[in-house]
Amino acid sequence: MIASILGALVYAFVAALLLQGIRRIVVAHSQFRKAPSIFQSFYDFFKLMGKESLTPNVTSPLLFNLAPILSVASMLVAALIIPLAASASAVGAGDLIVVIYLLAMPPIALILGGSASGSPYGAIGAAREVALLIAYETPFIVAMVAAALAAGSLQLNTITATAWITILPLAAIAAIWTLPAAAAVQPFDIAEAETEIVSGPYVEYSGPNLALLQLGQWLKIFLYASLIAAVFFGTAIFHFQPAINFVIQFMIIALLISAFIAFWQATSGRTRVTRVLRYYWTVPTILAIVDLVLYAAGVRYMHFLFGWVGV
């Protein structure tokens, strides 16, 4: 138990930072420039951890200093619940609702920290983060509920026994569609937007506080992609050896991050905050709802293609 918990935490930390390195390399190559080292996030993180953390003369120093810890702590709990590395979750059982709550914590930490920082940039960044959060959470939650309904359980270990993309492809598309917004990179880096509001909620943070806030964000990207990979691609669908399943799952996550976060980031500019709600509450939400309703009505339209998988 202790070993699996420690293993899950270390794996989440290393994988999250490595995948950031991979994302940055993909972006750099799409922009015809030299890429940073794949370990750049490790360097950044440990450098910032060794620096001094300044607290500005703010309205709520407690909230300001608590937000980064809240962000990382909730992500570490989520790492124990989500089935990582193509195996069951580290604590044995996990609930989908809890995971969805936990995954919303890093943005909420940003909102709290940004509001508490006393900077107008932080205040605007926090307001934008709220809009972004409610925009992408809607299709994501509907897609996850569709998978839970189809599995007949809220237990993640039960849900992830099936690759739901074979039965609920529209919900899978909707969930994957929310990845760039959850990652808060272009075109959805509206809360940071350093040319507009000087990186918003992050503006007053420095040293270990900044490192933890960023670590929370990086862990969130990894865990969010892991949850999508686990729910829609299954943890052990082909019944291979555990090591091969692990490699397959890691590659799916890396592919999701480089194709849907990095490539999207490299090919678009920043959108406006007013457009995000319109963007996520139309096509992705409708796709997810259509799949949910069709499954509830007993329509299995992908059966002819994936019937052999045996669901």
Add this chain to the structure above:
Amino acid sequence: MADVNERRFANLKIPIGPSHPALEEPARFLFEVEGEKVIDVDYEIGYNHRSIERLCQERPLSKVVYLVERICGICSHTHPLNHVERVEDIADIEVPARAKYIRTIYAELERIHSHMLWAGIAGHEIGYYTLFMYTWREREKVMDLFEMLSGSRIMHGCNTIGGVKWNVAEKQAKSALSVLTYLDTAADKITKAVLKDSNIAERGKGVGSLSREDAVRLGAVGPNARASGVPEDTRVMCKYAAYGDFDLEPQTAKDGDVVAQALVRLAELKQSIWLTKELFTNLPEGPIQVEYDEIPPGRSVGRTEAPRGELIHYTETNGTRFFERIKIRAPTLANIPSYVPKFLGCQIADIPIIAASIDPCFSCTDRMTVIKDGKRKIVSARELKAGRI
């Protein structure tokens, strides 16, 4: 009670600058916002004053050319070009045709790289870093071309009173033409990338509009005025250097918004590439420099078209080794008032792209600001000449 409520709902004031990631140079804007909407704006320039005009009066006449070249890193040709034309006008020096053509080549290459730089910065401001990387990579080709022609990427040191210093060899002209052909296709690609992108259209259409009336009333110049439909181009109007030999059409657009600014600059990019090719192929033979005796006392005012718009130099000589007075009006100074109608009613997200859309160059602009105890002092011309400010 009323004032408590007022305080609670007081509009947020957002300072942009003097040091801010959206600004390449220091300037200060104070925006009053209601939610995400800008309802009032105040600006302040003068953080970059380097007393260039005073320095121009303090060094020998022949060295001032190099000083005015250093006013701006982007317009490092059009400032000395305007300056030497003023001196040549006072001293009645007839510049050889080949020198005029070479001056025009540099001026047009400068416009090409400046407009590419603008497109890249516009991409940076809306967070489209791939556009930024791409245009700046192509811009490097122009910088390399400058290095081949003059030995220097930025400070070319090309102009001198009575002509130019660097001749263009047959071989250089040939390789320059091949680079320009490459740039022509690159300009097409950039145009396509900018105008076909739905995100850029959404971020730029109707953003920072400037009506034709406002452009005329506020005295906008250059691409900023042309984007609002004012067909003003100093190259066409004044026909300085070798521009008289070519038939140029001022490139205009209608709306004055960010997309219109991009349209005008990209059309000018294509036009400049065409013109530079023509200049290289029709380069006349002959000397590139003439001798001159001495500069008589006199005064001259003249205009050139910098990449950012109309640049005015006023030069006064007194028959000695020194200038009596040099006054420079950079294009950005004329364009700054048009910020106000552009900013009013825009979203916070649009502030950086609107600020960048007029292609500001604050270090060219800052001539003089005297603020003592928050009060502006009026300085007489005599005090100014003596430097007692």
